[in-house]
Amino acid sequence: MMESLTTTIQAPVKGHLDKSVADAYTQLEEAYIHRHPTSHSIYKSATESLPGGNTRSVLFYAPYPLSIKYAEGARLHDADGHSYIDMLGEYTAGLYGHSEPLITNAIKSAVDRGLSFGSHHEDEAHLAKAIKTRFSPNMELLRFTNSGTEATLMALAAAKAYTGRKKIVVFSGGYHGGAFSFKAGVSSPVNAPHEYLIARYNSIDSVKDLAELPENRDDVAAIIVEPMIGSGGAIPGEPSFLEGLRKVANERGAVLIYDEVMTSRMYSGSGIQSQLTPENRPDLTTLGKWIGGGMSFGAFGGRREIMELFDPRKKNALAHAGTFNNNVLTMAAGRVGMEQIFTPEKAKALHDRGEKLRKQLEDVSKGTLMKWTGLGSIMNVSFTPATDITCPEDFGKPLTELGDCLHLFMLEHGYYMARRGFLALSLALTDKDLAGFVENVEAFVRAFQPLIALK
Structure with missing residues (x-):
C-alpha cells in the first residue's frame, strides 16, 4: 500500500494543496x-x-x-x-517499557502482600526519600497523589494557602493535567475554577505586564510553568525566561511552581531545574508519570515551610486526602525504578540518546x-x-x-x-x-x- x-x-x-493532502x-x-x-x-x-x-x-x-x-x-x-x-x-x-523484570517482580511481590492496607508502609518512605535525594536540595518535603493533575491541584492549593492570595499566572499552550489546559491562550471549560492570568511562553515581559497591573500586584499566589512546554509542542523554556520567572516571583511574593511531570526524566533524572543555579530554582515542583514505575502516580513538594502546612501534627494543618496516594503497587514499582533502574547514569544516557x-x-x-x-x-x-x-x-x-x-x-x-x-x-x-x-x-x-x- x-x-x-x-x-x-x-x-x-x-x-489545491489542501485537496492533495486530503x-x-x-x-x-x-x-x-x-x-x-x-x-x-x-x-x-x-x-x-x-x-x-x-x-x-x-x-x-x-x-x-x-x-x-x-x-x-x-x-x-x-x-x-x-x-x-x-x-x-x-x-x-x-x-521502563512494558515488561521490565525488576518492575514486574516488584508489583507481583506487592500483590502477594496485599493490595490495600489503609495504613502507612515502608515502601512509601523509601520512595519519598529516593525522590527527595534525586531533586535535592529544593525538594525538602513532598506528598504523593495519584496523578499529575492531582499534584497540580494540591500545589496550587498550597500556594494560595501559603500566600493568602488567589491569582495564578499560567501560559498559553500550557497543560498541567486534565483540569489545567490553556490551549491557544484560553482556559478550558473543564479547568479548575482558579483566577488565571495567561501569559506568553518564553516571554518574561508578558509575565511582568500581568503581574504589575494594579489589580494583580498584590494578589498573585503562584506562577506555574512547564520548563519545557509539553503538549503545546515540546518547546524548551529559555534559561533567561526561567530565571526571569524566579525574579518576578520574588518581587511579587508569589510561589514559583515547576510542572516537571514530564520533564523530571531530563538530564540525570532530576529535571530541567537541575540545570539552574540554586537561587533560580522553584519553590514547589509537581511530578508524575514515570516515577510511579508505570503505575498511577503524582507528587508535589518543595520548600519545607510550604509543605509543612500539610503536617498533620500541627494545629490547623491543611487536609490532603486520597485513598490511593500511597497505594502499595505504585510505591513498590516506583521505589525499584528510582533505586535500581533509572539511575542518574541511565538517565543521562537516555537524555543524550x-x-x-x-x-x-x-x-x-x-x-x-x-x-x-x-x-x-x-x-x-x-x-x-x-x-x-x-x-x-x-x-x-x-x-x-x-x-x-x-x-x-x-x-x-x-x-x-x-x-x-x-x-x-x-x-x-x-x-x-x-x-x-x-x-x-x-x-x-x-x-x-x-x-x-x-x-
Missing part, C-alpha cells in the same frame, strides 16, 4: 481501515457505553483508535495481530515543513514553515492534516506515536528500533516531498 502511495503523490496544482490521507485511512477490522469492532462496542468510545481524550484519533491486546519490552500488539515499536512511551509514563535521535530526524527533514522540537528523550514533530519556535503561537496555522498523514504512515510501517506528533523514548528501545524510525521518517519525506517541501 505504501509503495503505491509513494508513486501516486504528485506535486499539487497551485491552490487525497493522500484518504489512501492512508482506507489502508488503515482494511488492516484493523477487529479494532473497529472493539471501538464500535465501546461507543455504546463511553461517549465516543473514549475515556481519555488524547487517545482518540480518526477513523478510530487501535485496540492494543498486549505489550512487551518496546512492542505493542494490536487486536488484529499487528505489532508496533512504541515511540510514544505512554506520554512519558512508560519510561534523545538528543542524537532528534538531530538525525532534523537532518532527514531538512528543506521540508517538518519541524522537530524537544529536549532529551521527549520530542514533537509539527508541520510549519516557521523556523524559530519559542512558544506555541510560533507554529502558526496548524497543518494538522499532514500530521494525520504522518501518524497513519508510521503505523502502517510499524511505529506507534501520538497523532499530534509527540514521542517519548523508553529504556526498552534498541538502537535498531531508533534507526528504523529514522529510516521510515525519511521514507515519509520522500513519499510526501511534493506536499511538504518548503517553497
Whole structure:
C-alpha cells in the first residue's frame, strides 16, 4: 500500500494543496481501515457505553483508535495481530517499557502482600526519600497523589494557602493535567475554577505586564510553568525566561511552581531545574508519570515551610486526602525504578540518546515543513514553515492534516506515536528500533516531498 502511495503523490496544482493532502490521507485511512477490522469492532462496542468510545481524550484519533491486546519490552500488539515499536512511551509514563523484570517482580511481590492496607508502609518512605535525594536540595518535603493533575491541584492549593492570595499566572499552550489546559491562550471549560492570568511562553515581559497591573500586584499566589512546554509542542523554556520567572516571583511574593511531570526524566533524572543555579530554582515542583514505575502516580513538594502546612501534627494543618496516594503497587514499582533502574547514569544516557535521535530526524527533514522540537528523550514533530519556535503561537496555522498523514504512515510501517506528533523514548528501545524510525521518517519525506517541501 505504501509503495503505491509513494508513486501516486504528485506535486499539487497551485491552490489545491489542501485537496492533495486530503487525497493522500484518504489512501492512508482506507489502508488503515482494511488492516484493523477487529479494532473497529472493539471501538464500535465501546461507543455504546463511553461517549465516543473514549475515556481519555488524547487517545482518540480518526477513523478510530487501535485496540492494543498486549505489550512487551518496546512492542505493542494490536487486536488484529499487528505489532508496533512504541515511540510514544505512554506520554512519558512508560519510561521502563512494558515488561521490565525488576518492575514486574516488584508489583507481583506487592500483590502477594496485599493490595490495600489503609495504613502507612515502608515502601512509601523509601520512595519519598529516593525522590527527595534525586531533586535535592529544593525538594525538602513532598506528598504523593495519584496523578499529575492531582499534584497540580494540591500545589496550587498550597500556594494560595501559603500566600493568602488567589491569582495564578499560567501560559498559553500550557497543560498541567486534565483540569489545567490553556490551549491557544484560553482556559478550558473543564479547568479548575482558579483566577488565571495567561501569559506568553518564553516571554518574561508578558509575565511582568500581568503581574504589575494594579489589580494583580498584590494578589498573585503562584506562577506555574512547564520548563519545557509539553503538549503545546515540546518547546524548551529559555534559561533567561526561567530565571526571569524566579525574579518576578520574588518581587511579587508569589510561589514559583515547576510542572516537571514530564520533564523530571531530563538530564540525570532530576529535571530541567537541575540545570539552574540554586537561587533560580522553584519553590514547589509537581511530578508524575514515570516515577510511579508505570503505575498511577503524582507528587508535589518543595520548600519545607510550604509543605509543612500539610503536617498533620500541627494545629490547623491543611487536609490532603486520597485513598490511593500511597497505594502499595505504585510505591513498590516506583521505589525499584528510582533505586535500581533509572539511575542518574541511565538517565543521562537516555537524555543524550534523545538528543542524537532528534538531530538525525532534523537532518532527514531538512528543506521540508517538518519541524522537530524537544529536549532529551521527549520530542514533537509539527508541520510549519516557521523556523524559530519559542512558544506555541510560533507554529502558526496548524497543518494538522499532514500530521494525520504522518501518524497513519508510521503505523502502517510499524511505529506507534501520538497523532499530534509527540514521542517519548523508553529504556526498552534498541538502537535498531531508533534507526528504523529514522529510516521510515525519511521514507515519509520522500513519499510526501511534493506536499511538504518548503517553497
